[in-house]
Each structure stands twice: as C-alpha cells, then as structure tokens.
Amino acid sequence: MTQRLITIKWTLYGMWTLLFLLVQQLVMPYLHIAGVHPFLLPTLSAVAASLEGKREGPLFGFVLGLVCDTLITGAFPCFYAVALLACAAAAGFAARHIIMPGLICSLTVSAAALLLTGLLNALAFLYRFDTPLRSALWLMVREVLISLPFSILIHLVFFRVHRRFTGR
C-alpha cells in the first residue's frame, strides 16, 4: 500500500473515531441503563487494532488515549493513554495469534478491552478510595454488558474502511 493510501486510510479511521467520540460525549451520557451508560472508547481502540495489526493498532490506541486524556479526567493521570494502548496491544495480539479478524473477533476483543479498562478503574478506586471490590466489579460488569452491543456498529464501520484499502 502506498504512503498516500495509508494516510487516507488512517484519516478515515480518525474521522470515524472523532464522530464516535462526539456520540460518546454528547449522546451516551443520556442513555442510562441500569445506572450506567455505554462506554465506546476501549472498543474503538480494540476493533481498530484487531483489524490493522499489532503495530499500527497500539499506536492508534495510544494517540486516541492521549486525546481522551486531554478531554476527560481519568482515574489517574494518563489513564486513557495507558488503558487504550493496553487494549489495542492485546487486541492486536489476539487478532494475529488467537482469533481471525472479523465480527466474532471484534466482539471478543471489545469485551476484553472493556474488562481491562474496568479492571484498571477498579484497581485505581481500590487504591485511592478503598472502594469495596464488589461495587467496582458490579459496575464493571454492567458497563461491559451495556457497551458491548455498540461494538457491532463500530466493527461494521471500521471493517468497511479496512476492506476498502486492503480488499480483504
């Protein structure tokens, strides 16, 4: 793939990600189900990494994390850069060695990414506020269940971009 096509591809990924970020900030906080709202950021990072491999994916996750850290306050400084980088690295590894990229892979890595982000949050809360583990895990489980259906939409959009440039 030429440099120009790579640039166009990642610009498209960037624009879709920006749109999903806007949806996350402006729409999702009002979709309260069982006391939580859908959280798309780990899914964005994981699905992109599962489709684009273990090098570009983590870089995308890291940049997305840095952008989020400037906009949103995390559980600790640079929380999203760390969390989304970890999600993307894990998703890239899984897509290369464990499960073929596709809808099932996207759902699996999204669930794993949401669990990983939830666990990082839970650990930070246990350390900083002495929060009961049960409360943190219950919140994490609800967040994963509410957010997971949205990973199908993110997969469809990102897969379209991926197929347009790779033909696979």
Add this chain to the structure above:
Amino acid sequence: MKRFIAKYGIWLLGGLAVMVVALCVISALSSGTPLLRNIAGVIASPFRSAGAAVSGWVDSIDDHFDRVDSLQEENDALRAQVAELERQLRNAQKDSEENRRLRNLLELASQRRDLKTVSARVSERSVSNWASTITLNRGTAAGIAIGNCAIDEYGNLVGVVTDAGMNWCTVTTVLDTSSSIGATVFRTEQVAVAQGKLGLMSDGQLALTYLEDADTLISGDLVVTSGLGGYYPAGLSIGTVTELRTDAGGLTQYAVVTPKANIAHLTQVFLVTEFDVVE
C-alpha cells in the same frame, strides 16, 4: 319564390306593416305589461334561465379558482404565522424556565445575602461511568476558581469546582467517589462527612459517614453543609437521609443520602464565588 316575392312582396310587406301597427296600437291601449313584451318575455324566459345557469356555473368555477388561490395564499401566510408563533412560544418557554430559575435564585439571594453567585450552563456530562462530573460554560474569566461551590436555583449543593479553564470549568458532583464535604444533620446538629461512594453513585445517592450516633437519625432528616473550615458556605442543603447501612467491614454505620439537587437533569447551575465564613 323570386316571382312570388316580386308579385306579392309589396302586399306582404304592407300586411306586415299593418299588423305591426295594429299590435303597437293594442299594446299602447292595453294596461300593464305590453302584449309584445309579454310574448317575447315568455319565449325568452327558458333561454334566460338556461343562460343564467350556464353563466352561474362558469362564474362559480371562476370564483372557485379565485377562492383556491386566495385560500392558498392565506394558508401560506397562516403557516408562516404559525411557525413564527411556535418559535416565539419556544423562546418564551425557554425564557420562562430561565426566569423561574432566576426568581428562585433571587429568593435565595434575599435569604442568603452572603452568597455571591455566577450563573453557568451545563455543557457536558461525565463520559466515564466511574465519575460524576459536569462541565460548565463559565471559567476563570468569569471569576470562577477551583474550590467554588455549585448550587441549583434553590440553593441545593450540586458539587465543587475541581478544574477550571478560561471559559469552562468542571464540577465534581456530590455523588462522585472523590467528593468529601463537611456536613451537619439539621435536626440533631450532628457533624459528619458527606461522601460519594461508587456503589451508590449509579443510584444517584451518596453516603453520610463518620457519624457519632447513627441511631438518632431518621428517614427524611435534612443534611446541610457544615461550613466548618471555611471551604464551603454553611447551610446549603445536600440531601435527605433515606436509610442506615453498615459498611463492608461491619463495624461502622453510614446513612444513605438522596441529594436535593436533581443532578441528572441539571441544565443551569450557580457558582458561589464569595460567601461568609462560619467561625
């Protein structure tokens, strides 16, 4: 025929002239409607009626089109008028809502002369499920500083400013796990701490901890800010006690408090920039 007219034409013409003259004389001598006119009227009447019906029909069609055109214009004008009125109504409802909030604040200001407030609108809510924050459209340029209290129009505590930029600030609400505010139970004057808890945050509640005598609390007890230490104004309503619970360790009790401010549906808040410190 030509020969007949040439031979008898003059006699026919003369006969007709005599008849006409005779009829004219009879008409002139008779009273009421002249006979000739009567006969002509009788003969013409059905034709007149038919003509009138046709012209009436044509006229009604023309009139119909004229009316449709005018109704169309009138409809367009009315639609424009309705749209304008709806826009005015929407503005009026918005203004009325803001007016109500400002009136409530005015009432609060007359009761609490020590509070100096700045109005701000909620521009964003927390993205994460692990925090309860709101972002406002006022910042340091409007005199907002970290540590300022945010209240609703009734003077109920919403939270505290924890981050401030030039034209924005972030308020960490009383529900957030990091929130910890000195509080007093209004009825018993028992001093405690109002704290956010992760397990209660998603239910829109917070905890009243460090209670000396939790058993004296009853459901519905009002919890207000203590003002001790001078960080926050005293007497701002935080919420009401809903129930008593024992913490995970099983040693101490805490009260579950439902906030008075409707944090999930706030659109406008007031930031307290100055207040009297309680000694």
